[in-house]
Amino acid sequence: MKDRSLAEWNQSTVDPGKSGKEMHELIRKLYPICRSITGDGVRQTLKILQEYVPLSIHEVPTGARVFDWTIPMEWNIRSAYVRDPRGRKIIDFQKSNLHVLNYSVPVQSKVTLEELKAHLYTIPEHPDWIPYRTSYYKENWGFCISHNQLLGLTDGEYEVFIDSSLKNGSLTYGEYLVKGQTDDEILISTHVCHPSLANDNLAGIAIATFLTRYLRPLSTRYSYRFLFTPGGIGSITWLSQNEQQTSRIKHGLVLACLGDSGNITYKKTRLGDAEVDRVVMRALQETGDPHSILDFTPYGYDERQFGSPGFNLPVGCLMRTPHGEFEEYHTSADNLDFVKPEHLSHSFSFCRRVFEILEQNRTYWNTNPKCEPQLGRRGLYSAIGGNADGRLHELALLWVLNLSDGAHSLLDIASQSALSFEKIEKAAEALRKQGLLREQLRSFHG
Ligand SMILES: [Zn+2]
Numbered sequence: 001m002k003d004r005s006l007a008e009w010n011q012s013t014v015d016p017g018k019s020g021k022e023m024h025e026l027i028r029k030l031y032p033i034c035r036s037i038t039g040d041g042v043r044q045t046l047k048i049l050q051e052y053v054p055l056s057i058h059e060v061p062t063g064a065r066v067f068d069w070t071i072p073m074e075w076n077i078r079s080a081y082v083r084d085p086r087g088r089k090i091i092d093f094q095k096s097n098l099h100v101l102n103y104s105v106p107v108q109s110k111v112t113l114e115e116l117k118a119h120l121y122t123i124p125e126h127p128d129w130i131p132y133r134t135s136y137y138k139e140n141w142g143f144c145i146s147h148n149q150l151l152g153l154t155d156g157e158y159e160v161f162i163d164s165s166l167k168n169g170s171l172t173y174g175e176y177l178v179k180g181q182t183d184d185e186i187l188i189s190t191h192v193c194h195p196s197l198a199n200d201n202l203a204g205i206a207i208a209t210f211l212t213r214y215l216r217p218l219s220t221r222y223s224y225r226f227l228f229t230p231g232g233i234g235s236i237t238w239l240s241q242n243e244q245q246t247s248r249i250k251h252g253l254v255l256a257c258l259g260d261s262g263n264i265t266y267k268k269t270r271l272g273d274a275e276v277d278r279v280v281m282r283a284l285q286e287t288g289d290p291h292s293i294l295d296f297t298p299y300g301y302d303e304r305q306f307g308s309p310g311f312n313l314p315v316g317c318l319m320r321t322p323h324g325e326f327e328e329y330h331t332s333a334d335n336l337d338f339v340k341p342e343h344l345s346h347s348f349s350f351c352r353r354v355f356e357i358l359e360q361n362r363t364y365w366n367t368n369p370k371c372e373p374q375l376g377r378r379g380l381y382s383a384i385g386g387n388a389d390g391r392l393h394e395l396a397l398l399w400v401l402n403l404s405d406g407a408h409s410l411l412d413i414a415s416q417s418a419l420s421f422e423k424i425e426k427a428a429e430a431l432r433k434q435g436l437l438r439e440q441l442r443s444f445h446g
Contacts, residue, residue, distance in 0.1 A: 020345030023206040024336075026052070027259070027344075030202050031336055034097035037136055037193045037230035038062075038074040038171045045192055046174040046228060049205070053212040055176035055228065062168040066240035069233060072136065074169025075103050077162070082116070082143060085156025091143050097195040098332050100162060101142030102134040107162045116158045122147040123331060130332035132197060136233075139166075171237060174228035176212055180220040186358060187252030187315060188224060189302055191231035198339045200323060200330065201231075203259030207348050214352065221359050222250070235302035239311060251276035251358055252315030254303045258347035259339030260328075262321030267294040270307035274314035278411055279357045283350065286420055294322070318354075320347065360425050361411045364404040364437040372401065378434045392419065396427035404428075406440040 029048055035041035046057050064071045080093035080100045093100050101121065119142040121133045127147035135142070141162055174192070177185075188211060190204035208226055215224050229235050239246065252269075253276065264284060268277045272295065284291045296316075298304045300323065306315035320343065328334040375381050380397060399417040400410070408416070414424040431437045 019210055019348055020341030020343075023203075023210055023259075023344040023348065024339065024341045026206045026209060027198055027202040027339060028336060030205065031196050031198060032097075034077060034093075034100075034195045035193055036075050036102050036134075036195070037233055038072060038169060039076045041195065042172045042192055042230060045205070046172065049174060049209050049228065052209050053176055053216070053226075055174040055212075055226070058173050058175060059170040060173075060237050060241070061170045064237075066233070066237045069236055071171045071237065072233070073166040074171075075164065075166055076169075077104070077164040080104070080143075080162040080164070082161075083159040085154070085158065087159075090149070090153075091145055096130060096332060098130045098132050098144055098197075100164075101140060101144060102132070102195065103136050103166075104141040104162050104164055105139050105166055106164050107141045107160055109160050110157050111160055112157065113153055113155050116153075116160065117150075119143060119160075120145060120150060122150045126327065126331060126333070127151075129328075132195070132330040132332075132334075171230060171233065173230065173234050173238060174226075175238075176226045178212060178215045178220070178224040178226070180223040182221055182223065183248050184222050184250045185225045185248045186222045186355065187227070187249045187306070187313070188255060189227040189229065189235060189252065189306070189315070190255045191234065191301060192228045193230035193234070196332070197330070197334045198336055199257050199259045199320075199326070199328070199334050201256050203257060203339050203344060203347070204255035206344060207258050207351065208255055210348060211351055211355075215355070220355075223248075224355075225249070229302070231302060232305070235305040239305060246311055246313060249306075249313050249315070251279075252306060252313060253280075253351070253354070254301045254306070254315060254317040255351075256301045256317060257319040257321060257323055257326075259344045260320045260326060261340065261343055262326065263290045263292060264347070264350060265292040265294060265319045265322050267300065267303065267317040267319070267322070268296050269303070269314045269316045270296045270312055271314055272296060274316075275361065275409075275411070276314050276316055276354075276358065278415075279361065280316060280318070280354055282411060282414065282421055283353045283357055286422075287350070287353075318347075318351070357411070357421055360421075361409050362428075363406060363409045363440040364400075364428065364432075365406045365440055366401050366404040367436055367438050368401075369405070372398070373436055378436075380430055380434065392423060393427060395419065396423045397431060400424060400427045400431055401436065404437055 082091040121144045303317040306313040414421045
């Protein structure tokens with residue numbers, strides 16, 4: 001039963017320590033699966049997520065047009081290996097799914113070392129790590145191995161075998177809507193197309209999944225739409241199939257790389273000063289934790305699709321260390337030890353705080369705008385005068401009354417007064433109870 005507001009819930013039962021461990025357990029379950037932009041890996045992943053949240057699974061057939069793109073052939077893989085000239089299996093997909101170039105076409109052949117080398121990928125700077133490489137839109141096959149292993153290969157005839165298939169099938173994505181009091185939506189999107197990589201992006205998947213669990217029992221103003229889509233083509237597909245509904249999206253976050261030890265990084269929406277931008281920045285500022293704010297760029301994760309000019313949706317991207325800026329990015333070192341329960345839990349709590357401020361950020365009219373109302377008569381001045389907290393509360397009351405002219409939101413008032421959002425919200429709540437505020441229903445068009 002939905003009977004509690006988000007703020008009440010946040011103050012009571014959520015145990016971030018416990019949720020950090022549970023999210024890490026989910027990541028552990030999903031880690032071995034070989035995901036890609038299509039195929040059974042994504043289906044299997046979404047089925048596991050259904051144990052946590054009843055999300056719907058959508059299939060869009062190969063060949064379907066989605067704006068300028070076409071849903072590709074579906075890729076699946078059963079096994080793959082390389083045998084050396086002595087017949088020993090020296091590279092084996094069963095040991096790590098990163099060993100196979102993602103979307104490799106099937107192959108069964110004998111090749112020389114030189115021929116093999118043209119299909120091998122390594123990272124010389126990190127000679128023990130296996131890189132993660134893909135070839136979605138160009139037919140190719142290949143293996144990814146450690147640089148040290150490459151250096152140890154001797155001349156001779158190698159046997160290469162990839163038992164994969166590229167066939168007509170479909171692209172799979174997951175979607176879940178937490179219904180709120182209004183149809184105005186907050187979009188949370190995360191990609192589900194990477195194989196055994198933990199931070200990019202099982203961390204995002206785990207946090208999104210646990211956010212659905214957290215929001216479901218609550219009574220919220222907004223509806224929350226969660227998308228679990230393959231990166232790029234998945235969000236393009238969703239936007240193409242749901243174009244008419246996108247006007248409901250009032251705020252959004254793409255979640256990625258949220259389990260590492262770095263500080264939180266927020267990449268702003270294309271608009272640059274959307275409400276979600278100001279809310280995230282306010283939440284970061286108030287935590288006092290070191291953090292980074294980046295301007296929008298048409299690169300990165302699916303914020304570039306949501307922020308394409310034909311949609312221009314207010315969707316930012318929340319990360320810890322951004323993609324490409326941690327050494328482990330797209331390598332076998334982005335593993336289960338690289339993401340930690342405490343960082344997952346911190347990212348999760350931060351998302352909750354962002355939602356809480358978005359939920360509470362309303363705009364009011366002062367119902368007694370001609371000179372100040374008499375607060376003492378209404379019991380609004382603290383009984384024990386003189387303490388610092390009481391003075392701040394009184395100051396907050398005066399700011400809210402003065403700026404509640406239908407044009408300033410509580411977030412605007414917090415910024416202008418240099419008081420915390422929480423103080424301003426508490427003052428607004430006290431004034432609301434006394435009938436001194438009336439909500440300005442919002443227009444998102446102006
Ligand atoms: Zn990636």
